[in-house]
Amino acid sequence: MVDAGAPMKMELDVELRDVPGQLSFVLDRVTEHGGNIESVVHHRQDARGEWVPVRIVFEVAPMRAHRLVEALKERVRVLSASGEKKGHPMAFLLVGHVFDSHIDDYLEGLYESGCRVHRVQAEVTGKSAPSAVFIDITGDDDAAVGRAVETLERLSSERGILLVRGLPEVA
Amino acid sequence: MADATRQSTETVRQAPRHVRVILAGYGTVGRAFHTILAKNKATIEAKHGVSVDVVAVCRSQGAWVTESGMEPRPLALDERRDMSVSDVLREVEADVLVELTPTDLETGGAALENIRTAIDKGLHVVTANKGPVVLDLPGLKERAAKNGVELRFEATAGAAIPIMSLADFCLRGNPVTRIEGVLNGTCNYILTRMGEEGLGFDEALFEAQSLGYAEADPAADVDGWDAAAKVVILANHVLGRPLSLKDVQVTGIRAVTGEAVQLARKQGYALRLVGAVGLEGPATVAPRLVPLASPLNVQGTLNVMRLHTAYAGPIALSGHGAGGTETASAVLADLLALPW
Numbered sequence: 008m009v010d011a012g013a014p015m016k017m018e019l020d021v022e023l024r025d026v027p028g029q030l031s032f033v034l035d036r037v038t039e040h041g042g043n044i045e046s047v048v049h050h051r052q053d054a055r056g057e058w059v060p061v062r063i064v065f066e067v068a069p070m071r072a073h074r075l076v077e078a079l080k081e082r083v084r085v086l087s088a089s090g091e092k093k094g095h096p097m098a099f100l101l102v103g104h105v106f107d108s109h110i111d112d113y114l115e116g117l118y119e120s121g122c123r124v125h126r127v128q129a130e131v132t133g134k135s136a137p138s139a140v141f142i143d144i145t146g147d148d149d150a151a152v153g154r155a156v157e158t159l160e161r162l163s164s165e166r167g168i169l170l171v172r173g174l175p176e177v178a
Numbered sequence: 179m180a181d182a183t184r185q186s187t188e189t190v191r192q193a194p195r196h197v198r199v200i201l202a203g204y205g206t207v208g209r210a211f212h213t214i215l216a217k218n219k220a221t222i223e224a225k226h227g228v229s230v231d232v233v234a235v236c237r238s239q240g241a242w243v244t245e246s247g248m249e250p251r252p253l254a255l256d257e258r259r260d261m262s263v264s265d266v267l268r269e270v271e272a273d274v275l276v277e278l279t280p281t282d283l284e285t286g287g288a289a290l291e292n293i294r295t296a297i298d299k300g301l302h303v304v305t306a307n308k309g310p311v312v313l314d315l316p317g318l319k320e321r322a323a324k325n326g327v328e329l330r331f332e333a334t335a336g337a338a339i340p341i342m343s344l345a346d347f348c349l350r351g352n353p354v355t356r357i358e359g360v361l362n363g364t365c366n367y368i369l370t371r372m373g374e375e376g377l378g379f380d381e382a383l384f385e386a387q388s389l390g391y392a393e394a395d396p397a398a399d400v401d402g403w404d405a406a407a408k409v410v411i412l413a414n415h416v417l418g419r420p421l422s423l424k425d426v427q428v429t430g431i432r433a434v435t436g437e438a439v440q441l442a443r444k445q446g447y448a449l450r451l452v453g454a455v456g457l458e459g460p461a462t463v464a465p466r467l468v469p470l471a472s473p474l475n476v477q478g479t480l481n482v483m484r485l486h487t488a489y490a491g492p493i494a495l496s497g498h499g500a501g502g503t504e505t506a507s508a509v510l511a512d513l514l515a516l517p518w
Contacts (some may be wrong), residue, residue, distance in 0.1 A: 098447060098467045102438040130441040139438035141445050169433040171442075173467040174358065174452060174474065 014043065014066040019076075022058040022084040032082050033063065040075040042067040058084065089125065094145040095152045097122075098173035099159055101140040106131065108166050110140065116158035122146040194229040195518045198245075200270060200301070202236045202263045202292060203278035204253070207306055207333075210502035211276065211509050212250040228518050234270050236263045243270055263292045267299060274516065276509060277305035283398075283407055283423065286313045297321045297329065304512040306333035306505050308407045312423060315414045330512035331415075335408040336361065336481050338504035339497040340511065345416040345485065352489045354416050356456035359483035360476055361408040361463075363499045364392045364399035365431050365451040367479045369465075372439040373448060379434055391479055401430035402451065402463040409453040409461050416485070421461055426453075429464040442467055448475040456486075 023029040030047070037044055042065040050060040067075060076088045101113065106129075117124050126143040146152040156172060163170035199215075201208055215222070215230055223229050231247030241261040242253050267275065275296035279289050290310040293303050297318070305311065310318065311331045322329040332342045336359070345354055360366050364386055371382040383400065386392035398404045406426040413421040431451055439449045447467040452474065455461035468474045473494040476482045481499030486492050498504040 098445070100438055100442055100447075100449070100467055102433060102435055126445070128441060128445060130437040132437055137433075137435050137437075139435060139441045141441050143445070169429070169438075169465070171434075171438070171449060171465045171467055173447070174454075174472075 015069050015072070016045075016064065016066050017042075017072060017088060019063045019065070019079075019088045020086040021061055021063065021079065022055075022086060023061050024083075025054070025057045025059050029083065030061070033061075033079060036075060036078050037063065037065050037067070040067060040071045040078070042071075042075065060086065094123075094147045095149060096143070096145045096173075097152050097155065099142045099144070100171040101142070101159075101163060101168050102171065103137045103163075103166075103168040105129075105138045105140050105168055113140075113142070113159060113162055116162060117142070117144055117155050120146070120154035120158055121151040122155045192227070194223045194227050197228045197230045197274065197513075197518060198233045198272040199230060199274050199276050199513070200234045200236065200263075200266055200272045200296075201232050201276050201278065202266075202289070203280070203307075204235050204237045205278070205280070206502035207505045207509070208235070208276075208278045209250065211278065211506035212248075214503065214506050214510055216250050222514065226514050226518075228514065230513065233272055234266045236261070236266055241266050245270065263288065264295055267292065267295050267301070272301060274302040274304060274513065276513065277303060277307050277310075278509065279307055281307050281407070282309045283312055283403060284309075286310045290314065293318060293329070294321060297325050297327055300325055300327060302327045302516045303329045304509055304516070305329075305331050306337075306509055308334045308404075308411065311414075312407045312410050315411065316420060328516055330515065331411070332512045333505045333508035335411045336483055336495075336497070337499045337501065338507055339481060339483060339495050339499065340508065341412070341483050341485075341495060342415060343511070343515070344493070344495060349485070349487060349490070349493075352487045354485045354487055356454070356486040357409075357412050357416060357483060358452055358454040358474065358486075359408075360450050360474060360481050361405040361453045361483070361499065362399055362402075362451055363479035363481055364396065365402075365405070366476065366481070367391045368400070369431065369434070369439065369449050369451065370477050372434070372436050373443050376436050376440055378436045379432060400432055402428040405451060405453045405463045409455050409463060412453075412483075413455045413461055417455065417457055419455070419457065421455070426455075426461045426463060428462075431465050434465055443470070446470055448472075450474060450476075 044065045046064045048062045053060050122144040124144050128141040130139040233245050234243045240258040277289050286309040289307045293310050296303050311334050318329050367386050368382040371377050406428045409426050410421050413419045442449050450468045452466040453463045476496050482496035484492050484494040
C-alpha cells in the first residue's frame with residue numbers, strides 16, 4: 008500500500024440538496040478515502056432554496072484529499088475544502104489603489120518566497136476609492152515568511168500601498 | 179534590606195520624613211497629582227512614612243511658592259512670582275522636582291535643562307514628560323547616579339500601566355527580550371471606532387477630537403510619533419538598547435481606510451497601531467493585524483504592553499495610557515518609590 012502521509016485535518020464546506028441520501032453519499036466517500044470524521048454541522052439557517060450548507064471536519068491522508076474532493080464534486084456542491092495550515096502563518100492587508108497595478112505580482116512574489124497562499128479577499132468600493140486586499144499565507148519556516156514579508160514590503164512601497172502585517176502571535 | 183526597614187511598622191511610627199516637592203507644569207496631570215496627594219496625605223504618611231508638601235508650583239506665567247506647603251486650589255494671580263523653574267530650583271529648598279510640563283520630542287524644551295539642574299542640585303526627579311527621557315535617558319541616568327539621586331519616569335510610557343516597575347522589580351533576574359504594545363490611546367480609539375461602526379478615518383478622528391481624545395493637531399498621535407517615543411523609552415530602559423527616535427521605523431494610521439478595518443475584522447483580525455522592539459532587529463511603529471482574541475486587541479482609548487521574557491513567557495498589562503488622574507497615579511507611585 009502506498010504511504011499516503013500523516014493525516015491532516017480538513018474542513019469541508021459543501022452544499023447538499025435537502026433530500027435523503029445526500030449526506031450519506033458524502034460520508035461514505037470520506038470513509039472510502041480513509042477519512043476519520045470528527046464533526047458534521049448543518050447550517051439550515053443559511054439554506055438557499057433546497058441547498059443546505061454543511062461543514063464536515065475530518066482527518067485524511069494528504070495524498071488522498073484531492074481525489075476525495077473530486078469524487079464529492081460528482082454529486083454535491085463543494086464550496087471550499089481547506090487542509091489545516093501547518094508551518095508559520097502570516098496575514099497581510101494591502102490598502103490603497105491595489106488594483107491599479109498588477110495584483111498578480113504580489114501573489115507571484117509570495118509563491119516565489121516558498122509560501123502557500125490560503126486566502127485572498129478583497130474589498131473594493133469603487134474605481135477611485137482605495138481598496139483593501141487581505142492575504143493569508145503559511146511558510147515552512149521563518150525564512151520563507153521573512154522572504155514573503157520582504158517581497159510585499161518592496162512591492163507595496165514601490166506602488167505607494169500601505170502594507171499591514173500580522174503580528175506573530177504567541178500561544 | 180533597606181526597603182523592608184523603611185516600610186516596617188517601627189519606622190512608620192517615627193515622625194514622617196518631610197518631602198518637599200517643586201511641581202513644574204500645572205495642567206491636567208499636575209492638578210490631578212496635587213489633588214490626589216492632598217486627598218491621601220494622611221494615608222500616605224501612615225503607609226509610606228512620608229509627609230509630602232508641594233512647596234512650589236511653576237507654570238509658564240510664573241511660580242507660586244509657599245514653603246509651608248500648598249493646597250490644591252486655583253492659583254491667584256496676585257500671588258504669582260515672576261520666577262522660572264530654574265529660578266525656583268535655585269531659590270527654593272526642596273527634595274524632588276516633579277516635572278509635568280508638555281512634551282517636546284525635538285528639543286526636550288526647558289524641561290531637559292530643568293531636570294539636569296535639579297539633579298545637579300541633589301533633587302530626585304519624577305517626570306511624565308517624554309521629551310527629556312527620549313532625548314537623553316542615558317545621560318540623565320548617569321548624572322543622577324553621580325549626584326546620588328534617582329530619576330523616575332513610569333508615566334512616560336503607558337501612563338497608568340506600571341510597566342517600568344514590572345520590568346525593574348517583579349521581573350528581576352528574568353530578562354525581557356521583546357516588547358510590543360498598543361501605546362497610543364488616540365489611535366486606538368480611532369481604529370476601534372472604524373472597526374465597530376465602519377467609520378472612515380476622518381470621521382473617527384473628528385469624533386475623537388470632539389470627545390477630547392485627540393488634539394486639534396493630531397499629527398503626533400496619528401502619525402505614530404507619540405508611540406515611537408514610548409518605544410524609544412522602553413527600548414532604552416527595559417531592554418537596555420540605546421535607540422533614539424530616528425532609529426524607529428514609523429508608519430501612522432492616516433492611510434488606513436474603514437474598508438480595510440472591516441475586511442480585517444471579517445477575517446478574524448483587528449487593526450491596531452503597534453509599537454514593537456526587541457533586543458535586535460528593527461524597532462517599529464505601524465498598523466498591524468492583531469488576532470481578535472489577542473490580548474493586544476484592546477478597545478477604545480486603552481493601551482496594552484506585552485513583555486516577552488526569557489523565563490516566564492509573555493506577560494501583558496493593559497490600562498489607561500492617558501488622562502489626568504491615571505497619569506498622576508504613576509507619578510505618585512514614582513514619588514513614593516524614591517528612597518526617602
